Amino acid sequence: MQELWSNNVIPLDNELDAVQEWNALRGELLQFACTTTPVVSQPWRRTLETHISHCTRGRASLYWEPFTFGRATECDRFCEVRYQHTRYGFLGLVPGYLVSHAHPDIAQEFAHLCALLLRFSEYQVFVHYQASGLLPLLPVDQVNKLTRREREVLLGLLRGESDDQMAATLGIEPTTVHTHRKRLYRRLEVHSAQEAALRCFTHRVVDWLDGPCSTTNENGNSTVT
Known part of the structure; x- marks a missing residue:
């Protein structure tokens, strides 16, 4: 400009x-x-x-x-x-x-x-x-298949929210959140919230600049919050 x-x-x-x-x-x-x-x-x-x-x-x-x-x-x-x-x-x-x-x-x-x-x-x-040992990268079209609700659940996982907390934020039942989370795991070919977060960052499914930061705990280890 x-x-x-x-x-x-x-x-x-x-x-x-x-x-x-x-x-x-x-x-x-x-x-x-x-x-x-x-x-x-x-x-x-x-x-x-x-x-x-x-x-x-x-x-x-x-x-x-x-x-x-x-x-x-x-x-x-x-x-x-x-x-x-x-x-x-x-x-x-x-x-x-x-x-x-x-x-x-x-x-x-x-x-x-x-x-x-x-x-x-x-x-x-x-x-x-x-360096944390990611699994092989997913095809781009697999990531693009995420629904809006699955992306919202992914954001909740990045924030460290439980199913109950995400349900309250999204206005749906915890069981519905659980269902979306399981579908999200299958699409991303992961088995935990941490692995889903790694996929999120490497594929830019969610803009990392709006995501959680790395911080250093009292033992000097890097964590995600």
């Missing part, structure tokens, strides 16, 4: 401030990618969104698909957050933030870095589950 730049002349001090701000911000985000453990029970999408808002002191925000300009009235520039064929959403910046005529691509570089961080995290999840 093309950015909307002001034609006003930017003072030299502001130019330098924008470059220095971007250099510091880039370093913080790269450090975040390498060292940060996601917050318990918080989606990856929200984790990165919160971190960017904190680093920029609320002057930059991530807006996910489906995107509408009405949700970002405080921003005057938007850059697409895309990695190859995957568009995650848009990066919005408030007026004057990271504006530099000498370096007009800072905002685009910022958005591209956000996309790289998201893709990097996707690969982390993929490698983690591959």
Whole structure:
């Protein structure tokens, strides 16, 4: 998406401030990618969104698909957050933030870095589950046969919900949830909720960015919540 730049002349001090701000911000985000453990029970999408808002002191925000300009009235520039064929959403910046005529691509570089961080995290999840000894991958058409209710049950399994909890959320009987869960297992060729979750992530049946995060327990072991 093309950015909307002001034609006003930017003072030299502001130019330098924008470059220095971007250099510091880039370093913080790269450090975040390498060292940060996601917050318990918080989606990856929200984790990165919160971190960017904190680093920029609320002057930059991530807006996910489906995107509408009405949700970002405080921003005057938007850059697409895309990695190859995957568009995650848009990066919005408030007026004057990271504006530099000498370096007009800072905002685009910022958005591209956000996309790289998201893709990097996707690969982390993929490698983690591959290393856990996944069974051979399913044919794509098998995954596409999941019904809407089976996908809803799969989301419940990812959240660690019991049949009773899913029944209350979906407004159906626990026995009906149990039936859908058994059908889901057969379609995915798995035998447990954990194996179903692995299938979910590797096949992107559910967008992992809205799913549970990995966290580290007191023994230093990685778990899924």
